[in-house]
Amino acid sequence: MSAKTEAAGQVLTRAVKYDNEEKYAESLICYQEGIQLLLDALRSITGDGKRQKLRQKISEYMDRAEVIKQRVEQLKAAGSYHEQIHIENNSTGHSYERLFARFLDDDVGVVEVEDPYVRTPNQIYNLLRFCELAVKRCPNLGKVSLITGQESDRDTYQQHQRLEELAHSLGERGVKLAVQYSATLHDREIRVDNGWIIQIGRGLDIYKPTESKFAIGYCDYDLRKCHETTVDIFHKKNVKNGK
Known part of the structure; x- marks a missing residue:
C-alpha cells in the first residue's frame, strides 16, 4: 500500500x-x-x-x-441544517482553517463576529488570524463587523489602538473593519452572508497558551491544545436579506 x-x-x-x-x-x-x-x-x-x-x-x-x-x-x-462539533480539553487539530474554511468562499462579502472577549493582545491576535483566513478564502470580502466588550479604562486605549491597526491593514486589502462595543454582549457567534452561522461556546478564544514562544503549536494552531468547547453550525436561508 x-x-x-x-x-x-x-x-x-x-x-x-x-x-x-x-x-x-x-x-x-x-x-x-x-x-x-x-x-x-x-x-x-x-x-x-x-x-x-x-x-x-x-x-x-x-x-x-x-x-x-x-x-x-x-x-x-x-433552513434546517445543524451540525455540532465538540472540542475536547487538550485536543489538537482545530485550527480556524479546519473549523471555518469550508464556510468561507467566493460568495462571502460580509462577515460578522460577535464575541465579548476580543480585548487582550492574545484575543486580538485570534481575531487577526481569523481575518487572515477570511481574506485568503473570500476574494470578494468587503467588510468584517465586530461587536465586542471594552477593556478596563487603563487598557481601553491599547485595545482601540490594536483594532485600529488591524482595521488599517484590512483597509489596504479593500476590507473595512467596523467595530462596535457592548457592555451587555454575551453571545459568541460568527455570521457569514452566504448563510452560515457558527456559534462557539468560548468564541474565538479556544486555544491554550504554549509553554513558550518557541514551543510546538505557537505558530501552527492545528498543533495548539484547546480548551473544551462546543461549536454549533447552522445555515439560514436568505441571510443576505436580513437576520
Whole structure:
C-alpha cells in the first residue's frame, strides 16, 4: 500500500464516521480530500487489475459524496441544517482553517463576529488570524463587523489602538473593519452572508497558551491544545436579506 493510499484510507475512514454521525459538511470535505488522494495514488499504480479495483472504490466514494452534497443542499434550502462539533480539553487539530474554511468562499462579502472577549493582545491576535483566513478564502470580502466588550479604562486605549491597526491593514486589502462595543454582549457567534452561522461556546478564544514562544503549536494552531468547547453550525436561508 502506497503512502497516498494509506493517507486516503485514514481520511475516508473519518468521512464514513462523520457520515454515520450525520455531520454531513465535515463528511463531504473528508470524502473530497480522500478521493483526491486516491486519484493521486492511481497515477503510480501499475497493473490493470489493481487500477480497476481502485477506480471502482473512487467511483463509489464519489457517488456517496454526491449524495451527501445533495443532502446538505436540501437541508440548507429547508433552513434546517445543524451540525455540532465538540472540542475536547487538550485536543489538537482545530485550527480556524479546519473549523471555518469550508464556510468561507467566493460568495462571502460580509462577515460578522460577535464575541465579548476580543480585548487582550492574545484575543486580538485570534481575531487577526481569523481575518487572515477570511481574506485568503473570500476574494470578494468587503467588510468584517465586530461587536465586542471594552477593556478596563487603563487598557481601553491599547485595545482601540490594536483594532485600529488591524482595521488599517484590512483597509489596504479593500476590507473595512467596523467595530462596535457592548457592555451587555454575551453571545459568541460568527455570521457569514452566504448563510452560515457558527456559534462557539468560548468564541474565538479556544486555544491554550504554549509553554513558550518557541514551543510546538505557537505558530501552527492545528498543533495548539484547546480548551473544551462546543461549536454549533447552522445555515439560514436568505441571510443576505436580513437576520
